Amino acid sequence: MTRTASTQDDLRRLNRARLLRHLHERGAARRSDLVAVSGLNRSTVGVVVSELSEAGLVAEAAGAPGQVGRPSLVVAPLETSAVVVAFDLRVDCTIVALVGLGGQELWRREQRHKRAKYTPASAVKNVVSLTRQALEHAPDDAVWVGVGIGVPGVIDHSDGLVRLAPNLGWSDVPFGTLVRAALLEEFGDAPFISIGNDADLGAVAEHVRGVGADHSNLIYLSGEVGIGGGVIIDNRPMLGAGGFGGEVGHMVVHPGGSPCRCGAVGCWETEIGSDALVRAVDHAGGAETIEDVIAAAVAGQPRARAAVDEAGDWLGLGLANLVNLFNPEVIVLGGHLRLLLPMVKEQVRERVSHALPAARDQVRLEIPALDDDSTLIGAAEMAFERLLADPLTVVAEPYEATAS
Numbered sequence: 475m476t477r478t479a480s481t482q483d484d485l486r487r488l489n490r491a492r493l494l495r496h497l498h499e500r501g502a503a504r505r506s507d508l509v510a511v512s513g514l515n516r517s518t519v520g521v522v523v524s525e526l527s528e529a530g531l532v533a534e535a536a537g538a539p540g541q542v543g544r545p546s547l548v549v550a551p552l553e554t555s556a557v558v559v560a561f562d563l564r565v566d567c568t569i570v571a572l573v574g575l576g577g578q579e580l581w582r583r584e585q586r587h588k589r590a591k592y593t594p595a596s597a598v599k600n601v602v603s604l605t606r607q608a609l610e611h612a613p614d615d616a617v618w619v620g621v622g623i624g625v626p627g628v629i630d631h632s633d634g635l636v637r638l639a640p641n642l643g644w645s646d647v648p649f650g651t652l653v654r655a656a657l658l659e660e661f662g663d664a665p666f667i668s669i670g671n672d673a674d675l676g677a678v679a680e681h682v683r684g685v686g687a688d689h690s691n692l693i694y695l696s697g698e699v700g701i702g703g704g705v706i707i708d709n710r711p712m713l714g715a716g717g718f719g720g721e722v723g724h725m726v727v728h729p730g731g732s733p734c735r736c737g738a739v740g741c742w743e744t745e746i747g748s749d750a751l752v753r754a755v756d757h758a759g760g761a762e763t764i765e766d767v768i769a770a771a772v773a774g775q776p777r778a779r780a781a782v783d784e785a786g787d788w789l790g791l792g793l794a795n796l797v798n799l800f801n802p803e804v805i806v807l808g809g810h811l812r813l814l815l816p817m818v819k820e821q822v823r824e825r826v827s828h829a830l831p832a833a834r835d836q837v838r839l840e841i842p843a844l845d846d847d848s849t850l851i852g853a854a855e856m857a858f859e860r861l862l863a864d865p866l867t868v869v870a871e872p873y874e875a876t877a878s
């Protein structure tokens with residue numbers, strides 16, 4: 475192949491990727507809208523839309539009447555054409571969803587498991603069984619693009635190695651390799667499998683489809699037993715040299731505080747993680763979950779109220795540090811932090827008021843637009859990446875088993 479032909483092929487592939495990504499992330503659009511957002515000319519958009527349509531990924535239909543009164547054609551992603559299986563693997567439950575192109579959730583299930591007893595082997599078994607259940611709900615002829623799994627831990631993206639997931643009690647677990655082998659054994663073939671950090675995925679989802687959709691600099695905090703952080707700078711995830719960056723839950727904020735499961739003392743998550751709040755009130759009896767603590771605080775139970783107030787203070791202190799370090803436009807407080815934030819606005823406002831003025835004035839604190847599903851939706855986005863990068867190749871080789 476000549477150099478020119480190769481370059482033209484690359485260009486066509488990039489154009490297809492660009493338009494399909496726009497339709498997947500933003501939904502149906504008129505051809506004229508696609509011309510405007512892509513910067514491509516009208517005939518190129520026409521060719522690309524035809525290619526994607528022949529591949530079965532998009533369809534054109536008459537939309538609302540245009541200015542001249544004639545209905546204009548609207549290009550829409552076909553949710554039944556390609557699917558991914560997405561997992562949010564948490565400390566005490568696993569959430570799975572079958573998601574179609576365009577981000578439509580086609581099926582979901584939640585399965586609880588016992589904390590501290592969720593071994594890598596039982597997690598792999600669950601992933602296989604839930605994947606089978608999800609695929610039973612897949613539309614006929616849909617291409618199975620991949621499996622995306624969010625894990626609350628430090629992940630090596632190249633092979634899905636979980637270096638450390640302190641709240642699951644896992645260290646150096648080759649989770650991606652184990653899942654891939656188990657899916658291969660179950661299905662005889664398996665698509666692309668990717669493992670990501672729960673908060674990194676939450677950040678991606680809120681950036682693509684949530685409160686950060688119109689912002690370039692965002693931090694997502696996942697509030698669970700631990701506190702995870704996902705940082706997006708200039709529209710790109712900030713990963714660090716090995717992909718392990720953004721672990722804000724292990725910022726040491728209280729050197730004289732409690733031991734953390736990571737081995738350090740006084741990490742941010744030992745002050746604002748859900749266990750910290752439950753522990754602070756359980757002497758008063760009754761509170762077993764973070765929801766119990768919040769309900770007791772709302773009901774005016776003094777011990778619960780004091781625990782919530784104190785957590786609010788630590789929350790504000792950590793947020794002020796993040797504002798100074800990253801100058802984000804939005805910090806999204808996910809998990810139980812979205813329940814906590816409205817109750818501790820005063821403490822948080824006071825603490826954040828001590829951040830440097832320029833950065834402080836630019837930041838907004840938000841709860842997720844995707845409710846409790848940010849990580850799940852981020853896992854689906856991660857699994858769709860392969861299709862969005864090269865649509866026609868993936869459609870031509872469905873179910874291809876590819877190492878990550």
Ligand SMILES: [Zn+2]
Nearest residue numbers: 724734736741
């Ligand atoms: Zn720690």
